[in-house]
Amino acid sequence: MSTPFFELKNISKYFAKVIANKDVSLSVDRGEVLALLGENGAGKSTCMKILYGLYQADEGEIFKEGERISIRTPRDAMRYKISMIQQHFSLVSAHTVTENIILGNVKGKINWKEAENTIQQLAHRYGFNVDVRKKIQDLSVGEQQKVEILKSLYLDANLLIMDEPTAVLTPQEIDNLMEFVENYSRKGNAVIFITHKLKEVMHVANRIIVMRSGRIHGNVLKEATNEMELSRMMIEHSIEELDKGEDKREAGEVCLSVQGLTVVPRNEVPLLHDVDFDIHKGEIFGIAGVSGNGQQELCMTLCGAMKPTSGSILLNNEDITHLSIRKRITLGIGYVPSDRHRYGMVMDMNLSENMFLKASYSKEWNKNGIINRKKLAETTSRMLHKYDVKAPGPYALARELSGGNQQKAIVGREMALEPDLIIAVQPTRGLDVGAIEY
Ligand SMILES: Nc1ncnc2c1ncn2[C@@H]1O[C@H](COP(=O)(O)OP(=O)(O)OP(=O)(O)O)[C@@H](O)[C@H]1O
Ligand SMILES: [Mg+2]
Structure with a gap:
């Protein structure tokens, strides 16, 4: 048998009492695309973060072409030509594409023209249609991911690890990514690919x-x-066919009414142009489209994070067009954002504090300015149980949860407020097959 390109042998990793990886051995060959599957919290990201030097294994060894190597930091990993695209991107949003790509890889005076040209050419070669002078914050999630990939290509990586790369892409973008993966591996590189999507x-x-x-x-x-067979292997209990019964929901009165909603930033093209729709009680209203066509802005305007230039928004017949975000929350709007790290949770706060974020002003939790922590923790524990969030308890930090479990906790928090309307942007991002069924 030939020597594997990269190999992990008997890797174990513990976080206090949590066993994130136990005796994991796996290898990948040149030219191979290896998919890593498993339920939320199974240990996929942890294992790959060890290979990329973000975590240190407590036990076990790593080999490249038969030779034992030590990877203590991502810089070490890059020396061995390993690159990883995180489940949650790590780009600096106020910087341009070029700045992000060369960040940390340049010394001395930078020739911007040359850097931009090199990167634009690289983008062309791989069929990535991105403007290298744009700022990250002006790019859609799909485009941001291309930047992440370009960064790996710029570093000339031979092993590309991708943690749920298709979670927020449109079908067209997914096809492009798959094509890239095939091309890239055919050139003698290897790809390890974490996903929940069995079709891919x-x-x-x-x-x-x-x-x-x-x-x-x-x-x-x-x-x-x-x-x-794969879904049976992944899930400890088999997925029961949800008995959805007959769909007896009947559309009731109008819950949300949007008329002529328009958002035009100063001197720029409209982000939303004259949008009208009604959503009735009992309805699930889907919004589809290629990213960057106003969906994000529409959701932000509805929840109050963006001000409309004209038009109106009525919630249960009440005009909320100019109300604050908080007011809208009390009136019954819940929000599940697409970027859970930036807008969904505070990663360095614990789960019960994150639960409290939206309800802090409610009399239920605070009396005379003092938080009832015990009650909050109890409620959080109940929510964790109800939404099947794998976490050590209400005092675990948000960042200690696996990506899918963070998502479940956000959905749980929003549901706990019993909103009349939930705006969910990419709500199943990173959820395993079992959780999506919910
Ligand atoms: N920094 C950390 N501190 C404490 N516990 C952690 C940390 N990172 C991961 N864990 C725990 O390790 C276990 C494995 O997590 P990991 O993120 O590897 O799961 P995953 O398979 O990637 O799941 P998902 O599909 O939800 O992303 C989980 O129980 C998680 O709570
Ligand atoms: Mg993960």
Whole structure:
């Protein structure tokens, strides 16, 4: 047997009492696309963060082409030509594409023209249509991801680790990414790909590794398996067909009425132009479209984070067009943002504090300015249980949860406020097959 390109041997990683990885051994060859599957909290991200030097393994070894290597930081990983695109991007939003890509990789005086040209050419070569002079904050999530990939290509990586790269992409963007992955691996590079989407796995992977509770639970070639078998391998209890029954929901009165909603930043093209719609009670209203066409702005205007230039928004017949965000929350608008790290939670606060974020002014939790922490923790525990959030308890920090479990906690918090209307932007981002069914 030939020596693997990269190999992990008997890796274990503990966070206090939590066993994130136990005795994990896996390898990837040149030219191979390896998919890493598993439920929320199974240990996928942790294992790859060890390979990328973000975490140190407590036990185990890493090899490149048969030789033992030590990876203590991402800089070490980059020296071995390993690059990782995180589940949550790590770009500086006020900087341009070029600045982000060369950040940390330049010394002395920078020739911006030359840097921009090199990166623009790189983008063209891989069919990525991004303007390298734009600021990250002006790019859609799909474009930001291209920047992340470009950054890896710029560093000439041979092993690309992608943590849920398709979670927020449109079908077209996903096709492009899959094409890129195939091309890139065909050139003798390797890709490790974490995902919850079995269709993509069956499309692009050569081999699939399934993790369960921190351990390797299966290692199969694509030809030898199918979606059904993979989901059985992933999930400890099989997914019961949800008995949805007959859909008896009937559209009731109008809950939200939007008329002529327009947002035009000064001297710029409209972000929203004369948008009209009604949503009735009992309805699920879907908004689709290629990212960057105003969906994000529409949701932000509805929840109060962006001011409309003209038009009106009525919630239960009350005009909320000019009300503050907080007022809208009390009137019954819940919000699940697409970027959970930036807008969903404060990562350095614990879960019960995060629960409290939106309800802090409610009499229920604070009496004379003093927070009833005990009650808050109890309610948080109940929410964690109800939404099947895998966490040590209400005092665990938000950042200690796996990505999917953070998402479940946000959804739980929003539901706990019993809103009349929930605006959910990419709500199933990073949820495993079991959780999406909810
Ligand atoms: N920094 C940390 N501190 C404490 N516990 C952590 C930390 N990072 C991860 N964990 C725990 O390790 C376990 C594995 O988490 P990991 O993020 O690897 O899961 P995952 O398979 O990537 O899940 P998801 O599909 O939800 O992203 C979880 O129980 C998580 O709570
Ligand atoms: Mg993860």
